[in-house]
Amino acid sequence: MLEEKPVTSIADLPPQRAANPRSPAEARARFFNTGNGFDVQLPEVPDHVFTEEPRRALDPATGTGLIPCDLAAEMQSAFPATSPLVMARYARVRAGETLATRFNSSGVIVYVMTGTGEVACAGERVAWGPGDVILLPGGVETDYRAEGDDAVLWIVDNEPQFALENARAPAPGDAPTAVVHYPADEIARQIELIYDIGRGEEIAGSALIFSSEGQEASRNVLPTLTAAMNSLPPGVTQRPHRHNSVAVSLVIRGEGCFSMIDGRRKDWAPWATTVTPPVSVHSHHNEGSEQALFLIIQDGGIYYHARTMGFEFVDA
Secondary structure (H helix, E strand, O other): OOOOOOOOOOHOOEEEEOOOOOHHHHHOOOOOOOOOOOOOOOOOOOOEEEEHHHHHOOOOOOOOOOEEEHHHHHOOOOOOOOOOOOEEEEEOEEOOOEEEOOOOOOOEEEEEEEEEEEEEEEEEEEEOOOOOOOEEEEEOEEEEEEEEEEEEEEEOOOHHHHHOOOOEEEEEOOOOOOOOEHHHHHHHHHHHHHHOOOOOOOOOOOOOOOOOOOOOOOOOOOOOEEEEEEEEOOEEEEEEEOOOEEEEEEEEEOEEEEEEEEEEEEEEEOOEEEEEEOOEEEEEOOOOOOOOEEEEOOOHHHHHHHHOOOEOOOOO
């Protein structure tokens, strides 16, 4: 028989219950204290690169469907998640076929990697091509149809945020965004404008931030998510910095590029999804011959709202 550990501090107490509960509601109560109430140890968000998932998505033999970037096991999450509050997936849609989705989230961000087609969502239809970004309301059935050739999409949402609270997506018409289309040629024009005007070193990189009519005041793409197309000219390094939000990024163009994460080098791979852990000191480096391009989704909206983004440069 195991000898019980003596209780010499409140930190040694197990969860306490009501001594004489008089109802089921009282019986459900649990009590902790300042010694044992804050010792929950969760695995850190891993510094990770998904390369097998895009390889499968781009394989002509892969059928129409979704390929998740799931780190639930590494983070001991009870539900699928790429980061604690963000879920990224690749989608392959065979030519002439339709992929139907309905995500339990407030909204969905889509990047078109290859192919052309049309998305039908919330009573609207948007024709898309390579390099387009599309913002869609969550909680509604969405159909992606590929035309001509097979299409590959990168789809990101905040399903883990909803799963954490066992919440349900907004009812149709109540989502915090309508359908928004950012065509590739307009994205390129906006990035060119950024470089034409230039910036000071106190500004963190030359990223194009996506927002919408409904989220203009917050500058976010969704209330809890931010989306940015970051670019890095050849031979340029983005200054080391850190922030409290997690970054989930798609490498769109990055030959000869890598990141430094807390002193460790992480090489980029074509169409890879990378996860940059929160509060890690990181920098991005382009040793290639062309401008690098990567789409970054962060749970930054939560931190902006809580006034806790914690952004700072960390120069050596």
